[in-house]
Structure formats: structure tokens, C-alpha cells
Amino acid sequence: xxxxxxxxxxxLWFVFSIHLLQAQPxxxxxxxxxxxxxxxxxxxxxxxEAVPDIVSPLTVSDQExxxxxxxxxxxxxxxxxxxxxxxxxxxxxGPSVNEAAILxxxxxxxxxxxxxxxxLIVWGSGGARRVPEGFSKTEATGQFILxxxxxxxxxxxxxxxxALENLNSAEANLITTVAExxxxxxxxxxxxxxxxxxxxxMLKEQESASVLLQTNGYxxxxxxxxxxxxxxxxxxxxxxLEYFKALKKANYSGKVVIECRWNNLPxxxxxxxVYLQQQINKVWK
Numbered sequence: 001x002x003x004x005x006x007x008x009x010x011x012l013w014f015v016f017s018i019h020l021l022q023a024q025p026x027x028x029x030x031x032x033x034x035x036x037x038x039x040x041x042x043x044x045x046x047x048x049e050a051v052p053d054i055v056s057p058l059t060v061s062d063q064e065x066x067x068x069x070x071x072x073x074x075x076x077x078x079x080x081x082x083x084x085x086x087x088x089x090x091x092x093x094g095p096s097v098n099e100a101a102i103l104x105x106x107x108x109x110x111x112x113x114x115x116x117x118x119x120l121i122v123w124g125s126g127g128a129r130r131v132p133e134g135f136s137k138t139e140a141t142g143q144f145i146l147x148x149x150x151x152x153x154x155x156x157x158x159x160x161x162x163a164l165e166n167l168n169s170a171e172a173n174l175i176t177t178v179a180e181x182x183x184x185x186x187x188x189x190x191x192x193x194x195x196x197x198x199x200x201x202m203l204k205e206q207e208s209a210s211v212l213l214q215t216n217g218y219x220x221x222x223x224x225x226x227x228x229x230x231x232x233x234x235x236x237x238x239x240x241l242e243y244f245k246a247l248k249k250a251n252y253s254g255k256v257v258i259e260c261r262w263n264n265l266p267x268x269x270x271x272x273x274v275y276l277q278q279q280i281n282k283v284w285k
Contacts, residue, residue: 025253025280026255027276028047028048029048030047030048030049030083030258032050033053033071033075038265039076039077046079047078051082054112054116055082055109065112081120081121081163081221082113082118082120082121083124085124085125085162086105086106086123086125087125090128091128092143093130093140093143094131094143099147106154110154110155111158114158120163120221121160121161123162123164124172126167130172131174137174144175148184149188152192152193156191161192161220162194163194163196164185165181165197165198166181169205177207178202178212182195194218195218196219197215197219197221197223198224199224199225200230202243203226212252213249214250219247220254222247222255222257223257223258224258229261230261232258232260232261232271233260233276233279234272234275235268239279240279244282244283247283248284260272
């Protein structure tokens, strides 16, 4: 009987594991909670909001944050994660880094995330990580790694995971590819410091989808938009299939989030989701 029970447990574990590997990524959207009803009607199941609008101590008072908490509890489409982590004037690299100011800011952000039940922050923040002219990029990368370790240790106390995002070279001059971001994630070496692959930025940098094959175990989040004008999926008919195929081969089990420039969100939100879902369906059959 013990042998039979053991066999059944192993079989169930195997079936469950295969299911996880084959599960399709869920499609979400970067948008304001003010658009909650519209996004629910467009078929979305989660939102990525912005740190400055929800939890930043620089822009949200304690009284406003309490109001946000009440709003978050009553949303039709919940907030899954936050982006726009650090303001551009809070420098992470270069000769003018104020570590105490950085850690005071991030401490308050993580405290509020914990209160709001938000467990993921996408770390782009191109202005904060911009390397000053004449400053060594090698030294800047070292600075970034050291401060990222301290911020990650802080975040871990509040159950928050950080996902480092690649940004194209028009928006940042440090960590502009997934390959570079992956290297930094490995160097930081913290369980809650992971990787975000932004396919829009990959397209802008002409970075091969094959890089994603190396991200298994590190990649927890994926953003997407069309290359030209950062339009919503489907406007220009951008083909994302090669990127999705690579994500599937890398056993990606996270979410895919539309982060784009909307001309008319109420009219475009549902067609963008449907177009992206159709492409995902072709790969995760």
C-alpha cells in the first residue's frame, strides 16, 4: 500500500509539473486603477500600476495612501505589480550617489507595498541609472550591483521581488539589453532580485529572441509593445512569435504585460489583448 501511495504521489507531482510548464502566460496591462471598469470590460485580470501613483513617499502622503488602500481592496481588476520604481533624480550611479536617501525612499516604498499586498516591482528607472558623461561604465555597473544588493535585502523583509528591466539606449545608457540585465541579476545574487524582459526594448535594440533561452530560473516578468511608436499589439501587426517561442522553450511561467502608448485606451485595450492572446495561443497550443 505504501508503494502504491508513493507511486500515486510521484505521478500527481509529474502531471502537475507538466501542467505548469505548459500553462499559457496571462496577459495584463500597465494602466491606472482609474481605468478599472474599462479594463474589466476589456477582459483583463490584472493591472501593473506606477510607484509614484500608489506608494511613493515623494508623491503620496500618508492620508492619500490610506485612501489608495481602500481603493485597491475594491478594484475589479487587481494590481499585480508596480513599475517606475525610482525617480530620475535619485542617482544610483556616478559621483553623486546618496545611499542613505535611496534606502530611506525604498524602505518606505516596500513598507507600503507590504500593506497593499503588492509583491513585485519592475525596476526600469532609466534616469536613476544613467551614467554621467565621462564616468566609467564598469564602475557604474559595480555601483549598481552593490546598491541593488542592499535594496534587495531591504525588499526581502517585506516579501517584495524586484525585476530588473532592460531599457533601450534612448532611455538608458546602462543595462540596455536582456543579456546585460541577466548578467547583473546573476552578480547581485539575491533570491528576490530577478529579471524582466521587455520585448519592446529588445526590438528597439534588435536583440535576438534567443537570449531568452538563457533566462530560465531568472525571468519573472515580461513587458511588450510594438517596436514602431510603442503602439499596442496589433496596431501595426507586429509578429512576436519568435519571442514567445523562446519564452516557452525557457519554461517561462510568468505574465505578459502590455506596456505601450495608447491613443484611445477604451477603444484599443480589448483588441490589443485579443491580438496578443492569439499570438500566445499559436505557441502555447
